[in-house]
Amino acid sequence: QVLGDLGDSNTDWIDEVSRLAINTQHNVSVSGGVDNTNYFVSVNYLNQQGVLKYTDHRRWNISAKVEHKLLNDDLTLTLNTKSSRTRESFGPNVIGAAASFDPTQSIYDVGNTATGGFFQWNNTIATGNPVAEQEQQSAGGRGFRNVSNLQLKYKIPFVKGLNFNANFAYDYNDGRSKFLRQRIARGSITSGEVFDMNGEIRKNVLYEYFGNYANQFGKHKVDVTLGYAWQSFRRDFERFYNDENIAENPGVTTPYVENYLISFFGRATYDYAGKYLLTASLRRDGSTRFG
Secondary structure, X not given: OOHHHOOOOOOOHHHHHEOOOOEEEEEEEEEEEEOOEEEEEEEEEEEEEOOEOOOEEEEEEEEEEEEEEEOOOOEEEEEEEEEEEEEEEOOOOOHHHHHHOOOOOOOEOOOOHHHOOEXXXXXXXXXXXXXXXXXXXXXXXXXXXXXXXXXXXXXOOOOOXXXXXXXXXXXXXXXXXXXXXXXXXXXXXXXXXXXEEEEEEEEEEEEEEEEEEEEEEOOEEEEEEEEEEEEEEEEEEEEEEEEOOOOOOOEEEOOEEEEEEEEEEEEEEEEEOOOEEEEEEEEEEEEHHHO
């Protein structure tokens, strides 16, 4: 009976599910300055192919920094931003199946519409056709993230050692993944189509303001900082799930979580002749996590 199950093909299953992977990376950067402005821009692209077919990773990065001075260099504006976009394909792990599947069997069984035209053993516990696994399943993900920061620093011209600082920051992160398995049949079991998509978006925002006074009077040196900060944290979730194998599906769900944090802070240091140092710090936080 075992000999009767042998086919007449000579299939290299490892070769059928794998490929020569090629990786490429490109980088370009530009920097310079004009009058009171300096800038730097960098762009990066990465393309990584997986050894298994239908697997790859692609990433685009761009970063920039711009600094501009005003009011006789008393006011400095600095902008930093970084963005990254990724796309990935995740093929099923079929190395084990490819290494053990019968090499005398052909890849396709055109007349077998129940299996999508692929050869499969008529046995539910037998190893599945690795090429069919790759062709009938797909999974992937994509992501985008931007982190930006704008800083403002102003040296008060009529008070020596007094500075005002403002910091605005934004962090946006969007990640999504999906999985699709086509309707397939193996042996006495028919499995319906399954589609699963997940997404999560994170948004963090920061507003921070603080003043600093630092000066020296003879042997006495003082440094005082007072500030206020406001932060928000939000996470949005999205999921769509559909499975033909179960009677009820959750469909689309879109919950979210949002919290806030408010802070007041201060620090003072006193230095005498570089020998004695006195430091005092104070911080008070209020968060919606505590009601």
